[in-house]
Amino acid sequence: MGKMNITSLGNKIKNEDISFLNRDVAEKVKGFHSSFPQYSQTPLVELKNLSEHLGINNMFIKDESYRFDLNAFKVLGASFAVGNFIANKLDIDIAKLPYSVMTSDEVKAKLGDLTFVTATDGNHGRGLAWTANQLGQKSKVFMPKGTAIERVENIRKENSDVDVYDANYDECVRMANDYANTHGGIMVQDTSWDGYEDIPRWIMQGYMTMANEAYEQLNSSGQRPTHIFLQAGVGSLASAVTGFFANVYSDNIPTIVIVEPEKANCLYQTAKADDGKIHNVDGDLDTIMAGLACGEPVTIGWPILNSYASYFLSVDEIYASHGMRLLGNPKKDDKRVISGESGAVTSGVVSKLMTDSELADIKNEIGLDENSVVLVFSTEGDTDKKMYRDIVWDGRYPSY
Template sequence: MTLKYDLVQNDISKREKTDLSFVNEETARKVLKYHSSFDQYTETPLVELKELAKYLGLKDVFIKDESYRFGLNAFKVLGGSYTIGQYIAKKLGKDIDELPYKTLISDKVKEELGELTFITATDGNHGRGIAWTAEQLKQKAIVYMPKGSAHERRDRIRAHGAVCEITEWNYDDTVRYCNELAEKNGYVMVQDTSWSGYEELPRWIMQGYMTMAYEAYLKLQKQNIKPTHIFLQAGVGSMASGVCGFFSSVYADSKPIITIVEPDKAACLYGTAKADDGKLHPVTGEMNTIMAGLACGEPITIGWPILNAYAENFLSIPEETAAHGMRVLGNPLKGDESVISGESGAATMGVVSQVMTIDELKSIKESLKLDENSVVLLFSTEGDTYFEGYRDIVWNGAYPNK
């Protein structure tokens, strides 16, 4: 078997710590309060895979199943919905605590706001979250998707009343195009990455993702369980940095080991960590990976300082690892629950399963410090959002371990 993993270890003891006040528990409580005001809110499951942990030689494995989030099959709506709420709050001169869902959809707020148009670039899940939120609030959304995006994902976005088209460019160039349209037409750009001059809304998006992290934290706390290892998949790194920051804040005295996982075709955070020269190192080109939600080449500027200061490992993985993770989660050992996880959602499960069972990855396992005492926390960030692709991998065996 020849699976190519590339690992960069980051000695965080030598890194300058960065401000975590905007991703601390107090902020997470506020974000969760906002999300739970929506009629569609329910806490997503935190699934314990006891039998899998035993089989892999770990103490325990927990995975947060975001396929149940707001009926949208992915976590991304958390960032977009909170950001739109914060944007409206700022526009009205209010605190978001004064604007629960029922207030946001009121005629009074609608009259004060007028008609807003939100625009974004997406590989699928983020754009659907923006379209859904705009639909709920009776506002407009425009969504553009990069070359090669699945028509199935495009059609789901359109189903929420949004304008949605697929471009001939990669993700990062599609982001630039959306920003040009926003500046030209007065649209509100809601993007889960940042650049110079555009940092406030991406910061809100990072905060929005903390709902799933906070739910998991509270559930584990009730059971008096603390993870020793957290694996976070990354595209631009907005979710990874928000969740990394949150857990580094609440577990400040004994932080879990945090590993960032990226597809080898779009490993911009891994490349930045490897260079270790104080600069961000984008990946260019088509980035044609099955992990569509992670096919992003430009690291988030406001998130990188958190990852650099608090993430111990940066891991670049092949396509087969994500496919393996999908099959492991979808075909559980007797006694465990099934988790329907898409290509981006299952990437971290693929890592944990492979490093614990494949001899040639033994050095990676040792570097990650995984053993029989490890309690692993993962986030399945999407379900079968591309059903044809899911079926091809899980039913038909596409991308087998080589």
């Protein structure tokens, strides 16, 4: 059995301001994203046969491998942050700056040459580089040691200046910020700190397009989730989706469960400490869940999770590998979902909770049973194809 630890903050006072993550804002964000010619709604896959096998009412997975042909959701946050930066620079509401206007010669002449800077494990950097390339601007990307070559090359294909450094993710964030400050670049990062909160907030808002689509798709099928499992790195995605669903389901908020790799479990450690302080995790953060290998929580997101998330799970690698195999080899006529390490971990967790008797206490504490309707997000496809094949084809990281 894989290692899994759980912590809860108990009875919460739900008083954190989440108005910036409400449905009206989400509709405005989706309006911006839908102005891009590459936009289309990603699938919400209903896994009826898997649900029956696991002993739950139903399970839905939002498949972000289709997002803008970039194989991951991260472009949603990067593009909306860049769009808002440009809108503020021009003193124009972003609602009046769709893709067709933002790429016009007139706007480009007003903006001049801009360089957007970031640190990334792969998907965020690719999304930022793609956005900059689409808008005729430049990007500079810092990547941590151990980054898969495929992820580096995908960023380079977007005409980005990208390099891998002998540093972990959080160290790359500081390097990127120093570069931006020294060279007049624009830092676009979902990690926040004192004096740097606007862009991380816009990134969180950008992620709402994914949540908003899922909400509409669930409504159209007459379903409402009882449980939402969300993977977390710094916690921007988790905070954004938590805030959105806390708004739209304010009368009965689903049980929200945050999942992190054991080797980079900064939110779990922060929740477990329960002292009101942010707790970072240091070291190499060496996990196959590269998109979640972050040791410092997003400061503007933690209060949302503190108020509205129900449980925090710290899990080892086998839950990611199990989830990848589970989704890639569906039961009966369930649709196949190609999900990478960071995308599949929540599905792996749900599956193991329902089938592993040694996890029964955690399952019962979370309240998973035959009446549960579960929503998860596959945030990436096979963004590292070699790793995907090593795990799904060849049995790397056995899921038992």
